[in-house]
Amino acid sequence: MKRVMASLLICLLLTGCWDQLQLKKLLFVDVIGVDYEGDSKQLKVSYVISSLQNANQGGGNPNNIFLESTGDNIYDAVSKTNKEFPGVLSVLETRLFLISTRFAKDQPLNYLNITSQFIANPLYGYLAIYDGDLSKLLDKKKIKDQTLSEFLVGLLEEDKEKGKIPSHKLVHFILDGARFNNDFALNRFEPYENGVRLAGTALFREGKYTGVNLNDEDTQFAILLDGTSGKNQLIVGKLEGKNYSALVQSAHRDFHINEKDKRLHDIEISLNLDLKLIEAGHESKKHTKDILAELEKQIAADITTKVSNVIATLQKTNCDYLQLGHEVSAYQPKLFIGMEWWREQYPKIPITPKVKVKILNTGILD
Template sequence: MKKSVAALLICLLLTGCWDQSQLKKLLFVDVIGVDYSGDSKELQVSCVISSLQNANLGGGNPNNVFVESTGDTIYDAVSKTNKEFPGILTVLETRLFLISTAFAKDQPLNYLNSISQFIANPLYGYLAVYDGDLTKLLRKKKINDQTLSEFLVGLLEDDKKRGKIPLNKIVQYILGGAGFLNDFALNRLEPFENGVRLAGTALFRDGRYTGVNLDDDNTLLAMLLDGTSGKNQLITGKVNDKHYTALVQNAHRDFHINAKDGRLHDIAISLDLDLKLIEAGLESKRHTKDMLAELEKQITADLLPKATNVIATLQKTNCDYLQLGHEVSAYHPKLFGGIHWWREQYPTLPIQPQVKVKILNTGILE
C-alpha cells in the first residue's frame, strides 16, 4: 500500500514538472503593433512579450521582450516569428493592438480580420492608433518606471474608467463591423517627451483613417453626443474669462429628425447635461439660485459652439461617427435614399446640437 501511494505521488510530481516546463515555453504577447514594411504593402508586425526576470516563488521583475517580423497577414508574420524565435507565441492574453497612421489609412480592418484565424482569439484587446514611429515606441523597455505594455494599457484603462474615451475593443470591429456605416473613432496616442500620451481620437470613414483627429475635449463632447451616460466625466471651460470645472452626473441625448415636403430637412441633437459644479472662478463659494441660473446659461453658451464644432468636423470629413444615417433609415425609412445618397447628403445636411445644462448641487447654496 505504501509503495502504491509513493508511486502515485512521484507520478503527480513528474506531471507537474512537465506542465511547468511547457508553460515556460509559452511567450505571452501583450501588445501587437502593425505597420507597413517600408514603402511596400507587406505587414511589419511587432510583438511585445511580457515576461518575468529572476522569477521565483515570490514573483520576479516584470520585463518586456520585443520581436518583429514581416508577412502578408498578421497571422503569417506571427507564424514566422514562431519559427525564428525560441518558444511558442500565444496571443490569447493580448491586451492592445496598435496600428500606425499609414496602415490605418488602408482598410486596416480587412487585415485585422485574420486574427480570427488564431487558435486562441484575442478578441478583447484594445485597438488604437499611434501617430509616430511604431517600432521605435515598442522597442522601449520602460516608460516612467513601468514596463512599456503596462504603461500603454494603463493609459487606456484609466481613461476608460473615467469615461473619457471610447471603449474600442477589437471584437467590435472584426465581428460584423462597427455599425450601419463603418465610421468610427479610435483612441489616438502620440509621442510625448520621452514617452507617449493619449491625444484624443482618430476619425475613420468607411474603415479608413481620414487623417483628421478630435482632441481630448472634442472627443468627450462627441461621446456625449453619441449617447454615453457621461457619469463623472470632467468638463472644463471659461465663462466671463474665468475657468469653470464640473462633473457630469447624467447626460441624455436625443435625435429629432425633421422633414419638409416629404424630404429630409434637418436633424437636431438635444443634449441635456446634469452637472455638479466643482469651481466657477467666483470669489465667493456661496451660490444663490439666481447665480446658478446665470451660470447654467453661461456654461450652455460655452458648450454649444464646441458641440457645433464637433458636428462640423464630422461632417467635413464625411464621418458619420454618431450613426445618424442609421437613425434616419431605421425610424424614417421613407426619407432615406440609400447609403450612397446619405454620403452625399450628410456633409451639407443642417445638423444642429441643442445643449441644456442643469447644475444639481455645488458648495453652499443660499
C-alpha cells in the first residue's frame, strides 16, 4: 500500500513540473488593440502582455511587453504572432479590447465576433475606444508608476464602481441576442498630458461609430436614463449661481409611450432620484420643509435641462442608445411600423424627460 501511495505521489509531482513548463511558454495578453494597417483593410493587432521582471518566490516587478502583428482578422494575426515570437499567446485573461476611432467606424463588432472561436476566449474583457494613436499608447511601459494595462483597466474599474460609466464587456455585444438595434455607447479614452484619461463615451449607430461623443457629465445622465440604479453617483450643478452637490441613493426610470389618432405622439421618460444632499448652494445650514421642497424643485429643474441636452444629442445623432424603438415595438406594437420608419421618425419624436427629486438626508443639518 505504501508503494502505491508513493507511486501516485511521484506521478502528481511529475505532472506539476510538466504543467509548470507549459505555463512558462504562455504569454498572457492583458490588453488587445485593434486598428487598420495604413490605408488597407488589414488588421493591425497590438498585444500588451503582462510579465514579471526579476521573478522570485516572493513576487517580482510587474512589466508589460508590447507586440504587434497584422492579419486578415484577429485570429489570423494571433496565429502569425505565435509563429514569429517564442511562446504561445494566451487571451484567456485578456481584460481590455481597445479599438481605434478609424476602425470603430467600420462595423467593428463584425471583426470582433471571431474572438468567440478562440479555444480559451476572452469575451469578458472590457470593450472601449481610443481617440488617438493606438500603437503609440500601447507601447508605453508605464503611466504614473503603474503598468499600462493596470492603469487602463484601473480607470475603467474605478469609474464603473462609482456608477459613472457603462459596464461594457465584449460578451455583451457578441452574445446579446435581445438587443433590438445595434445602437450603443462605448467608454472613450483620449490622450492626456503624458498619458491617457477617460473622456465620456462614443456613440454608435447600427454598429458604427458616429464620430459624436458624450462628455463625462452627459454619460452619467445617459446611463441614469438607461436604467442604472445610480447608487452613490455624485451629481453636481449650480443653483442661482452657487454650487450644489448630491449623492444618488437610488434612481428609477420608466418610459411612457403616448399615442394620438392611433399614431405615436410622444415619449415621456420619468426619472425619479433619491438624493443625499452634500452641498446646498446657499449660506443657511438650517433646512425647513419649505426650503427642502424648493431645493428639490430647483435641483430637478437643473437635472431636467442636462437630461434634455443628452436626449437632444442622441436624437440629432440618430443613435437610439436608450433602445426606445424596442420599447415601442414591445409595448405598443400597433404604433411601430418597422425599423426604417423608426430610423426616420426617431429624430423627430418629442421625447420629454420628467425629473423628480427627493432629498432623503441633507448631511448638513445642525
